[in-house]
Amino acid sequence: MRSLRTEELILNMGPQHPSTHGVLRLLVTLDGENIVEVQPDIGYLHSSVEKMMEHRNYTQNIALADRGMDYLAALVNEMAILRAAETLADVPVPERARYIRTIFMELQRLASHLLWLGTYGIDLGAFTAFLWCMRERELIMDLFEATTGGRLHHVYFRLGGVNEDLPPGWTDRCREFCHYFLNRLDEYHRLLTGNPIWQARTQGVGVLTREQAIAFGACGPVARASGLQWDVRKSHPYEGYDRVDFRIPVYTEGDCYARYLVRMDEMRESTRIILQCLDQMPDGEVRAPRVPLNLKVPPGEVYTRVESPRGDLGVHLVSTGGETPWRVKIRAPSFVNLHALTEMMKGWKVADIIAILGSIDIVLADVDR
Amino acid sequence: MTPSRNPAGGFFPPELAARLRERFPQVRDAAEAAREALEAFEREQEERQRRYQEEVERAKAEGKPAPRPPRKEEPAVPRYRTPTFEVPREVFREVMEFLRDDPAFRMDYLSFVSAIDWKDRMECTYHLWSTVHNHELLVKVPVDRDNPRIPTVSDLWRTAEWHERETYDLFGVVYEGHPDLRRILLTEDWKGHPLRKDYVYEDPDWLVELARVRQSEISGVQPPLGERG
Amino acid sequence: MPGLLQRTAEAVQGLVTGLGVTFQNLTRPKVTLLYPLEKSNVSPRWHGLLALPVDTETGNDRCIICFQCERICPSRCIHIEATGKGKERVLTRFDIEMDKCQYCGLCVEVCPTEAIVFIPHYEASTYNRANLLYTLEDLHRAAPKEPVARGILR
Missing domain, CATH: 3.30.460.80 (NADH:ubiquinone oxidoreductase Nqo5 subunit)
Structure with missing residues (x-):
């Protein structure tokens, strides 16, 4: 009998597909059902934020960082830009503002992880998780709205503090939410963690070893699920993170299930950080006096990083002493994690593409910038 | 950690x-070079201050009004807050x-x-x-x-x-020696490199022309959108 | 065998948890908002549309034509022109291109007289892009009729 002739097939996924989480095109080379190679084709959302930042002053760049970069973690982006500018210009930040920033960044992390969990649930066919996560995320959005006036894009942090103080009664609402949320988190675990379908789709799928994670520069939950015990909040503490007690969840399996567990544990730790900050937060000013909106940053260079929900978000700021930066390099966590994806996918089946892609939690605006 | x-x-x-x-x-350690430049700047400032003091004393001895103090200058030396090596x-x-x-x-x-x-x-x-x-x-x-x-x-x-x-x-x-050096964010037919300081980004001629060609390709026999009645 | 039992128990637990919430919600009051008929309440700090409130005493807005909002706007969507000198100085143009506006609130923050404010309104969508150019009259009309409290009250 003559053997059947087989050849590799190139499959185009995206750029317009709900499960690619934005406009991402994947060129998948298939051998039957098996993935031989994956080539992400990115750039559909490229807006050249780095170039635009060279034409705006630092306050305007905060508004730009909200939108041009990772839109699901707007406040963390603001912090990334501000950390670089404040380090270079030695801007003092009042103690209360530091705590407020910490609280908001952690709320942002919760909101981002909740959206991830919901959409990942949809990717794997669990629709309930999406509705539940959106229900809780809505409460966080209301907390944001009460203070910053925006739900997704805030423009709340400023050079030397935050824009306005918390409205009256906000801390009680936030505390109430945290206790409510801890109960809901247990509910998610009961719904998903033991679910056999969930486990079958994620356990052992898309393994990234620790060595590969370091070589590919993977960061955030992806690196922590591969056994790299690293969190910028611990290794380069900023704002209030060195004054609160929290744990970095680390798993060594490196599969999608480990990434899921890392994010679930992170949500619990984030809630703990918020509660501690609410207890420790002093009264006082929220904005350093005499920091002009068009601050002139002295000439120099700095590379600072913050921990975004997706990983290590770095900003290399080069100033020549003007009102606008000379060069801003944004090191986006999704960009490197997407590169690591090419390695994770090798050898898996077509149906696992979505499971693996969803587990690294990319935001295409962050990849393309 | x-x-x-x-x-x-x-x-x-x-x-x-x-x-x-x-x-x-x-x-070369950039921060060290900057530090040396800063020290030189401070020495220069001290020297200027010393000369000013001398002038003041001379003016006092001659009974003239004291000269104006020198303007305080900010050093133009770059700060390297991250360890940098050239x-x-x-x-x-x-x-x-x-x-x-x-x-x-x-x-x-x-x-x-x-x-x-x-x-x-x-x-x-x-x-x-x-x-x-x-x-x-x-x-x-x-x-x-x-x-x-x-x-x-x-x-x-x-x-x-x-x-x-x-x-x-x-x-x-x-x-x-890069295995696959291609454009990654922009399209393959893009001209120029946008983050260079001399890049023309407001309607460059080649882009206008490219858009016109693309549009005529899409519309086939029909004239481009802008030229219809 | 115990492994299988445990896994079955975990699977059933997930099912029971999910359906439990469903049945609990059957007995709870409805939370759905009939949107076009009912409006949702937004917070007092809401970044909604921009407006120039008219002062009831003077019959004019409080803009002193300092151009600060025009300068700070990151998307450069505010356009101001004025004529006259000194006390006679009047606004001839105050346009906001709302399609460019990114609702960052920097113009509201820099305004020294709180002439430009956010209003708690969120229905700005339209079929025609030309409608999104807000002129001085539009901005006056959009402002709330009752006097706006001044000073940091929020």
């Missing part, structure tokens, strides 16, 4: 910096391999690869970090701005593959 000793900008132990410069004398292109590969493989350094994590366009010159930047020792540094390599070429490091750190493609795309730096 113990927190970095300089959490904002990153920390690099001075003894390791000394070892690096002992091994590669061509490597590495010449000739020893660049050697230095990178040394930084990665030497057990005392173990800079196994490459954060990013990029470039800075200074209008008259260009610098390639690399940020290295150690997952073991938690120290980091910024490596800057001056390259020729008109024909920027530099050896690749994608065989040392896999992550450099995409970062180098991005830098090639946005700055036009050619990485010699």
Whole structure:
């Protein structure tokens, strides 16, 4: 009998597909059902934020960082830009503002992880998780709205503090939410963690070893699920993170299930950080006096990083002493994690593409910038 | 992981910096050069202050009104809040391999690869970090701005593959030996490199022409949209 | 065998948890908002549309034509022109291109007289892009009729 002739097939996924989480095109080379190679084709959302930042002053760049970069973690982006500018210009930040920033960044992390969990649930066919996560995320959005006036894009942090103080009664609402949320988190675990379908789709799928994670520069939950015990909040503490007690969840399996567990544990730790900050937060000013909106940053260079929900978000700021930066390099966590994806996918089946892609939690605006 | 000793900008132990410069004398510590420049500036300021005091005393002795004090000047010396080393292109590969493989350094994590366009010159930047020792540094390599070429490091750190493609795309730096050097963010028929300071970004002629051609291709026999009645 | 039992128990637990919430919600009051008929309440700090409230005493807005909002706007969507000198100085043009506006609130923050404010309104969508150019009259009309409290009250 003559053997059947087989050849590799190139499959185009995206750029317009709900499960690619934005406009991402994947060129998948298939051998039957098996993935031989994956080539992400990115750039559909490229807006050249780095170039635009060279034409705006630092306050305007905060508004730009909200939108041009990772839109699901707007406040963390603001912090990334501000950390670089404040380090270079030695801007003092009042103690209360530091705590407020910490609280908001952690709320942002919760909101981002909740959206991830919901959409990942949809990717794997669990629709309930999406509705539940959106229900809780809505409460966080209301907390944001009460203070910053925006739900997704805030423009709340400023050079030397935050824009306005918390409205009256906000801390009680936030505390109430945290206790409510801890109960809901247990509910998610009961719904998903033991679910056999969930486990079958994620356990052992898309393994990234620790060595590969370091070589590919993977960061955030992806690196922590591969056994790299690293969190910028611990290794380069900023704002209030060195004054609160929290744990970095680390798993060594490196599969999608480990990434899921890392994010679930992170949500619990984030809630703990918020509660501690609410207890420790002093009264006082929220904005350093005499920091002009068009601050002139002295000439120099700095590379600072913050921990975004997706990983290590770095900003290399080069100033020549003007009102606008000379060069801003944004090191986006999704960009490197997407590169690591090419390695994770090798050898898996077509149906696992979505499971693996969803587990690294990319935001295409962050990849393309 | 113990927190970095300089959490904002990153920390690099001075003894390791000394070892690096002992091994590669061509490597220059940018922060040290800036520090020297700052000291020179301060000496100059002191000198100016001293001369001013002399003038004041002379004016007092002659009974003239005191001269105006000199204007307070801000030093124009750049600050390097992240440890920065300038590495010449000739020893660049050697230095990178040394930084990665030497057990005392173990800079196994490459954060990013990029470039800075200074209008008259260009610098390639690399940020290295150690997952073991938690120290980091910024490596800057001056390259020729008109024909920027530099050896690749994608065989040392896999992550450099995409970062180098991005830098090639946005700055036009050619990485010699890169396995797959293509544009990554922009389309393949894009002209120019947008993050260069001399890039024309408001309706460049080639882009207008390209849009016109594309539109006529799409509309086939019909005239382009703008020329319809 | 115990492994199978445990896994079955975990699977059933997930099912029971999910359906439990469903049945609990059957007995709870409805929370759905009939949107076009009912409007949702937004917070007092809401970044909604921009407006120039008219002062009831003077019959004019409080803009002193300092151009600060025009300068700070990151998307450069505010356009101001004025004529006259000194006390006679009047606004001839105050246009906001709302399609460019990114609701960052920097113009509201820099305004020294709180002439430009956010109003708690969120229905700005239209079929025609030309409608999104808000002129001085539109901005006056959009402002709330009752006097706006001044000073940091929020």
